[in-house]
Amino acid sequence: MRANLNASKSASWAKDLNMIQPVIEANRLNLTFQTNDGPVHALKDVDLEIEKGDFVSFIGPSGCGKTTFLRVMADLEKPTSGTITVNGVSPEEARKSRAYGYVFQAAGLYPWRTIGGNIRLPLEIMGLSKSEQAERVARVLDLVELSGFEKKFPWQLSGGMQQRASIARALAFDADILLMDEPFGALDEIVRDRLNEQLLDLWARTGKTIGFVTHSIPEAVYLSTKIVVMSPRPGRITDIIESPLPKDRPLDIRDTPEFIAVAHRVREGLRAGHGDEV
Amino acid sequence: MKTVLSIGVVLGAFYLLWMAAVPVMNIKWEVSQAQRAGVEVWLPESGIRAAGNWQLLSENLHLAAGTYAQEKPRLPSPVQVFAELWETTVEKKITSKRSLIFHAQVTLSATLLGFAMGTALGVVLAVGIVHLRVLDASVMPWAIASQTIPILAIAPMIIVVMNSVGITGLVPKAIISAYLSFFPVVVGMVKGLRSPDAMQMDLLRTYSASAGQVFWKLRLPAALPFLFPSLKVGIAAALVGAIVGELPTGAVAGLGARLLAGSYYGQTIQIWSALFGAAIVAACLVGLIGFAQTVVLRRMGMAR
Numbered sequence: 174m175r176a177n178l179n180a181s182k183s184a185s186w187a188k189d190l191n192m193i194q195p196v197i198e199a200n201r202l203n204l205t206f207q208t209n210d211g212p213v214h215a216l217k218d219v220d221l222e223i224e225k226g227d228f229v230s231f232i233g234p235s236g237c238g239k240t241t242f243l244r245v246m247a248d249l250e251k252p253t254s255g256t257i258t259v260n261g262v263s264p265e266e267a268r269k270s271r272a273y274g275y276v277f278q279a280a281g282l283y284p285w286r287t288i289g290g291n292i293r294l295p296l297e298i299m300g301l302s303k304s305e306q307a308e309r310v311a312r313v314l315d316l317v318e319l320s321g322f323e324k325k326f327p328w329q330l331s332g333g334m335q336q337r338a339s340i341a342r343a344l345a346f347d348a349d350i351l352l353m354d355e356p357f358g359a360l361d362e363i364v365r366d367r368l369n370e371q372l373l374d375l376w377a378r379t380g381k382t383i384g385f386v387t388h389s390i391p392e393a394v395y396l397s398t399k400i401v402v403m404s405p406r407p408g409r410i411t412d413i414i415e416s417p418l419p420k421d422r423p424l425d426i427r428d429t430p431e432f433i434a435v436a437h438r439v440r441e442g443l444r445a446g447h448g449d450e451v
Numbered sequence: 452m453k454t455v456l457s458i459g460v461v462l463g464a465f466y467l468l469w470m471a472a473v474p475v476m477n478i479k480w481e482v483s484q485a486q487r488a489g490v491e492v493w494l495p496e497s498g499i500r501a502a503g504n505w506q507l508l509s510e511n512l513h514l515a516a517g518t519y520a521q522e523k524p525r526l527p528s529p530v531q532v533f534a535e536l537w538e539t540t541v542e543k544k545i546t547s548k549r550s551l552i553f554h555a556q557v558t559l560s561a562t563l564l565g566f567a568m569g570t571a572l573g574v575v576l577a578v579g580i581v582h583l584r585v586l587d588a589s590v591m592p593w594a595i596a597s598q599t600i601p602i603l604a605i606a607p608m609i610i611v612v613m614n615s616v617g618i619t620g621l622v623p624k625a626i627i628s629a630y631l632s633f634f635p636v637v638v639g640m641v642k643g644l645r646s647p648d649a650m651q652m653d654l655l656r657t658y659s660a661s662a663g664q665v666f667w668k669l670r671l672p673a674a675l676p677f678l679f680p681s682l683k684v685g686i687a688a689a690l691v692g693a694i695v696g697e698l699p700t701g702a703v704a705g706l707g708a709r710l711l712a713g714s715y716y717g718q719t720i721q722i723w724s725a726l727f728g729a730a731i732v733a734a735c736l737v738g739l740i741g742f743a744q745t746v747v748l749r750r751m752g753m754a755r
Contacts, residue, residue, distance in 0.1 A: 249653050268659055275657040277650050285672045285751040294668065298660045326752040346658075 194261055196350060196382045197223040197246055202255035204241060204408075214407030215241040216252070221401065221410065225349075228376055228383045230393035231401045232439060233446065238408020239386045239401075243352050246384060247275050259350070271299065273350035274343030278358050280335035282327040282342075289314070289323035292342045299346055313341040316375060333364035337371070344379070352384045357392070366424060369395055373422060390443075391427060394418075394436045402439055404446020412442035469529050476526035477518035478508040485514055527720045535724040548704070551728045557705040558693045559732060561621050565628020566689040570682065572629060573636025580637070581644040581670070582662070591637075598634050602627065602692065607699035624696035624705075631692040632685035639681025643674025676753060679744035686736045694729060706732075 204216040215238045223229050231239035244250040245257060248264035259267035267273065274295075282291045289310050296306045314320050317337040327335055336356055343351060357365045369392060376383055387393050393400050394416070402412040417431055426432055483499055485492050493510035495502045508515065519528040527535075536551065543550035576594070579586040606627050613623035647669050655665050697707025706729050713722035748754035 247657055249656060268657060271659065273657070275654070277654065279650060281650050281654060283669070283672070284753050285675075287752065295658045298655070298658045298664050298668070328752075 195222040196225050196227070197221070197257070197259050197384070199242075199245075199257040200255055202242075202245065202257055203253045204238070204245060204250060205253045216245070217407035217409045219255070219408075219410055221413070223382060223384065223399070225382055226380055227399055228373075228385065228397050229399045229401060230385045230387055230397040231403060232387055232390065232393045233403035233408075233443065234388070234405055236405035236408070237403040237446070238405070239403050240354050241408065242403075243354055243384055243386050247273060247352055271295075271346055272348055273352050274346065274348045276336075276340055276343045276351070276353040276356045278355045280327070280332075280339040282335055282338060284327055287324050287326055288319065288330065288338045291327070291338060292345050295342060295346050309345050309347075313344045316344060316378075317341045318371065331364075333360050333368060336360065337368065340372075340375075344375075348381075350382045350384070354386045355388070356385075358388070365389075365392070370424060372396065377420065390436050390439050394432060394439060395422060395424075395427060400435070400439055402442035402446065404443070409446075411446040412438070414438055414442070466529060469526075473524070473526050473528045474508055474515045474518040475504050477521055477524045478504055478511065478514065480521060480525070481514045481517045482507055482511055485511075485517075523717045524719055527723050531720050532723045532727060535720045536727055539724060540728075551706075551709070551724065554704055554706050554709050554725070555728050555732055558690070558697065558707065558729070561624035561693040561696065561705070562628055562686070562690045562732075562736070564621060565625035565630075565692055566632050566686050568625060569629035569632030569685060569689060570636050573633040573681075573685070574640055574678075576633070576637050577640030577644055577674075578666075580641050582666075591641075594634055594637055597630070602631060602695050603698075605630070606692075606695050610696065610699050624693050627696035628689035628692035631688040635681040635684040635688065636678070639677045640674055643677025644670045646677065647673045672751065675751070676748060679740060679747075682740045682744075683737050686740055687733050690729065690733050690736065 199219050199221045202216055202219040203214075206213045206215055219238075219242060231242060233239050241250055245252050246259055246264055248268040257264060260270075260272050262270075282288070283294070286294065292310045292313060293306050296309060301309070310323065311320070314323060317340055319334065319337055319341060322330065322334070322338075327338070330338065336359075340353075340356065343353075357368050360368065372383075373396060385393075385396060398416050398420075400412075400414040400416060401410055402414065403409065404411045414435060416435055418426065418435065479499065479502070482492050482494070482502075486494070486499070492514070493507075495506065499507075518524070519530065521527075524531070539549060539551040543552075545552050545556075547553060576586070576590055580590055581587070609627055609630075610623050613619070613626070651669060651673075652665070655669060660668070693705070694707040694710070697705040698711055706725050709725035709728075710722055713719070713725060745754055
């Protein structure tokens, strides 16, 4: 009884800690790639805090380091200098404790596995029991509205459905953080709108912290609570915009003056980043 | 239907070409036999040895029919070859030394054993090459070098060495088969195991999957579509290896032994039927692998 009390006490403690501690915190982060044409500054002096439950978009032209930054968070790249913590620990520890799900630009489903089999992949690797796997697969398939497609192979699905399956795969092991690298970049406008809506809905229901790389201004403004504008050579943050838009966002919010104002500021930020070389 | 037709056309053309070549190749023997038998024949003044085949044939057209029914023709007619094939497969008991099925079965067992050994070796080498930098740098050049040595030169050495340590019969032949068949498997398997792209590898990294999990869940299934074409090449090479392995031993059984005996005694029909027997066996083996490929890839959802 007493132990239980203690446990619940420490749980609420952790909750408090989460409240004050950012989910992702980067301090003077630098990353330089050594290439044959000399060093490339992919990230220069990047500072950023992401709070729990934030939806953060990274936007900028290619070469601005937005994908690289996301990959640093995921421990797929190592920073050259500076510090970054994910859930209060190093990205490597966060990765090993499976703190995040990552969605790539391409769905990258295994052609030899069914949709259900693909979603089961991380669960198999993490050693969950068969019944637990089945239960989770069913749950995330429902979350991305793909119930009934469990036994289909990837090639039997459209591009948008495949990408939804890959999001389900990232959701399956219930990490608190979802990192998405231009997940809808290869899809057409109509499918993209629909998936954006679904993603917001999913975010509202799960309360996850989302890092989202995009090069579409409307997409960034529509989705985010925080928009990080980046510019290239060297890759750096030029503006961080806290979105004034309400959490509940129907698609036609994009015609409101508030939306247009935010989009304008993003565009200005992008232009400013390019200013010094034009 | 279309494939049947196109195969039929090619076969038909091949048959006609073969039939047309038979009288040209065999006319000299026919003419000299006729001359000995006292039949009137046309001969050039410089004698039969100097005569050209085309001229002999065009001047002795009445002898053309006989060229299809010689006992030891230079070029047996397709009818003779297939009659021989029929006789030595269907009409002979399988246990008979003259049964082609008996000989094919001897060669086939060496082929299959060698193919299994070669495939196992090839897969193991490929896994090593993909996972260990040392093997990557060292094995491939040797594997390529091994294939530049003429198999005819190395086969007798293998047989002799194996014999001297007391290993005879099936195994030395199988080793020669394995020697030929491991190579395509290594090449295909390395390519297949390396086929997952950076994104696929990154994905498993985000799950912090172990090297074993990466192998079993990603690399191996991704390699299978590459493995099967290699197996097709490999099993055909294994058959060639087994036949070559039968030549230097003066083997008494096997398709190679049939070929050798045929060439000792000038039994051209026997040689050709053994050649066709080998080709039919090879076609069946490759077809079998193709069937396995279809079944496996369909079960994996990769064949549509």
